[in-house]
Amino acid sequence: DAEITQSPRHKITETGRQVTLACHQTWNHNNMFWYRQDLGHGLRLIHYSYGVQDTNKGEVSDGYSVSRSNTEDLPLTLESAASSQTSVYFCASSESPTGLRTYEQYFGPGTRLTVT
Amino acid sequence: QKEVEQDPGPLSVPEGAIVSLNCTYSNSAFQYFMWYRQYSRKGPELLMYTYSSGNKEDGRFTAQVDKSSKYISLFIRDSQPSDSATYLCAMNAGGTSYGKLTFGQGTILTVHP
Numbered sequence: 001d002a003e004i005t006q007s008p009r010h011k012i013t014e015t016g017r018q019v020t021l022a023c024h025q026t027w028n029h030n031n032m033f034w035y036r037q038d039l040g041h042g043l044r045l046i047h048y049s050y051g052v053q054d055t056n057k058g059e060v061s062d063g064y065s066v067s068r069s070n071t072e073d074l075p076l077t078l079e080s081a082a083s084s085q086t087s088v089y090f091c092a093s094s095e096s097p098t099g100l101r102t103y104e105q106y107f108g109p110g111t112r113l114t115v116t
Numbered sequence: 117q118k119e120v121e122q123d124p125g126p127l128s129v130p131e132g133a134i135v136s137l138n139c140t141y142s143n144s145a146f147q148y149f150m151w152y153r154q155y156s157r158k159g160p161e162l163l164m165y166t167y168s169s170g171n172k173e174d175g176r177f178t179a180q181v182d183k184s185s186k187y188i189s190l191f192i193r194d195s196q197p198s199d200s201a202t203y204l205c206a207m208n209a210g211g212t213s214y215g216k217l218t219f220g221q222g223t224i225l226t227v228h229p
Contacts, residue, residue, distance in 0.1 A: 107159030
């Protein structure tokens with residue numbers, strides 16, 4: 001079955017360190033997204049990609065970067081981790097626009113990141 | 117002001133109750149409306165999907181959209197303990213923003229036996 005996986009599931013790091021969170025999907029979806037989830041804020045979009053070599057900033061992109069070298073993967077990098085980036089991070093994917101189902105996003109299980 | 121507002125609750129109801137979850141929004145361009153369900157320590161999963169105004173029913177779940185009031189609702193009939201989760205509304209304007217969803221804060225629901 002197709003799926004979307006994230007690794008690691010839990011990560012503790014120190015302030016100032018570079019951290020990379022992995023996201024891998026086997027849906028063959030063109031669209032991929034990174035969100036963070038914090039109490040009181042719901043899901044906020046960090047970065048997104050509509051295809052290989054395409055990346056775009058979301059509403060909370062400062063301090064984060066992504067790169068898309070193939071269809072399956074969209075790693076999220078925290079350049080210099082800060083305590084404000086302690087959060088749960090979700091990766092999601094969706095298919096290219098071919099109808100209403102375009103807007104359905106499939107989510108990974110999340111990565112819980114703690115920055116000390 | 118957030119584009120999408122959702123009462124975070126928490127909401128606690130007895131088994132069998134009718135549950136009403138709501139979101140309001142300010143962006144009149146939103147055309148696609150979704151409800152996601154998220155169990156504890158899991159990723160969200162799509163529950164209901166509606167285009168434009170109207171009602172949609174799926175088993176015990178009914179989604180309503182009132183674009184004139186910028187208000188959407190999710191009703192759960194005969195609620196079960198297994199419905200205990202966080203419910204997130206999400207919206208999309210279509211067109212060039214086809215991939216991007218704007219989420220509400222999520223409502224934490226507990227159904228107790």
